[in-house]
Amino acid sequence: MSMLGRFWLCFIPxxxxxxxxxxxxxxxGLTEGIAPERVKRIILQSVLTAAVVALAFVFLxxxxxxxxxxxxxxxxxxxxVLLFALSLSDLITMEKTRQQFDPESLGxxxxxxxxxxxxAVLTTSILLINEHGIxxxxxxxxxxxLIAGLLFRLAPRxxxxxxxxxxxxxxxxxxxxxxxxxxxxxxxxxxLLLGPLP
Numbered sequence: 001m002s003m004l005g006r007f008w009l010c011f012i013p014x015x016x017x018x019x020x021x022x023x024x025x026x027x028x029g030l031t032e033g034i035a036p037e038r039v040k041r042i043i044l045q046s047v048l049t050a051a052v053v054a055l056a057f058v059f060l061x062x063x064x065x066x067x068x069x070x071x072x073x074x075x076x077x078x079x080x081v082l083l084f085a086l087s088l089s090d091l092i093t094m095e096k097t098r099q100q101f102d103p104e105s106l107g108x109x110x111x112x113x114x115x116x117x118x119x120a121v122l123t124t125s126i127l128l129i130n131e132h133g134i135x136x137x138x139x140x141x142x143x144x145x146l147i148a149g150l151l152f153r154l155a156p157r158x159x160x161x162x163x164x165x166x167x168x169x170x171x172x173x174x175x176x177x178x179x180x181x182x183x184x185x186x187x188x189x190x191x192l193l194l195g196p197l198p
C-alpha cells in the first residue's frame with residue numbers, strides 16, 4: 001500500500017477519535033465571555049499542549065509497553081475495548097462533561113488534554129503505529145490537531161451552520177464510527193493473538 005493510502009488509514013480513525021465537531025459546543029461554552037484575543041491564546045495553548053502530549057506518547061508509548069511486557073495483540077484488544085467503551089459512553093450521554101476551569105490553563109486542561117488528546121486518541125495512535133508505522137501516524141496525528149485548532153477558531157460559524165442538533169448528530173455519528181473501529185481492533189488483536197483460524 002502507498003504511503004498516501006496508509007496516511008488516510010491513519011488520518012480517518014484519528015479524526016473520528018478527536019471528534020472536534022462534537023467538542024465545538026463545549027469549546028464555545030468554556031470560552032463564553034472571554035475576550036477574543038485571549039481565546040486565540042487559549043486555542044494556541046490547546047494545540048501546543050495536545051501536540052506535545054501526543055508526540056511524547058507516540059515516541060515513548062511503545063517503549064513503555066515493551067517494558068511492561070505488553071504485546072501488540074494485548075494492546076489492540078485492550079485498546080479496542082476502551083475505544084468501544086468511550087464511544088458507547090458518548091453515544092448514551094446527552095451532553096459532554098461541562099465544568100468550570102481557570103481561563104489561564106483552559107487551553108492546556110481540559111482542551112489540550114484530555115479533550116483533544118485523550119484516551120481514545122492515544123490508544124488509536126499506538127494501534128495505528130503498530131499497523132502502519134510511526135511516520136504516517138505522526139503526520140496524521142499532527143494534522144488532526146492542527147485541523148482541530150482551525151475549527152476552534154471557526155467554532156461560532158460552524159455551530160451557526162450546523163445548529164446545536166446538527167453538531168450533536170455529527171458527534172454521535174463519530175462515536176458510532178469509533179465504536180466500530182474499537183470492535184475491529186479487538187477482532188484484529190484476537191486474530192494476532194490466536195493466529196489464523198483453521
